[in-house]
Amino acid sequence: MSTNTNEIAVTRPGEGRIYNVMGARLAVLSTGRKEHMAFVDHPVPAGFAVPQHIHHDEDEMIFVLDGTITFIGAQGGIEGRPGTFLHIPRGVPHGFANRTGQEARMLAVASAGGGLEGIFRELDAIAGARAPDPAQVGSIMHRNDAALMPA
Secondary structure, three states, rough: OOOOOOOOOOOOOOOOEEEOOOOOOEEEEOOOOOOOOEEEEEOOOOOOEEEEEEOOOOEEEEEEEEEEEEEHHHEEEEEEOOOOOOEEEOOOOOOOOOOOOOOOEEEEEEEOOOOOHHHHHHHHHHOOOOOOOHHHHHHHHHHHEEEOOHE
């Protein structure tokens, strides 16, 4: 992938950076530069859930490709099926879960300036046989301009 800011950045099939994020293998297809938007091919395994959190410095846009994903926000649960688009402004608490028995998949795009890929990179570095400690996840989120919401 070319990362020169004066060239078209191209990621071909099989390229990109793969991160194991709490059991989901995400593919980041964008350049990885903080000043660029992040573009993520995000499988959502059956039973997978991300607790409510906020991003301080980036908006997030999500487009559901396959399956059913329940998004959690101030208005409660929002069921996302293929073709559903969500815009989550920075600072808005949100989370999501796949409550079905089937894998789902979405594309996630984050505006430039945030730490989304940094979160993925650090969670991948601690991926293992057991779930990460919530305090450790909270520290990772904080270092990357995001925060977990109180349970």
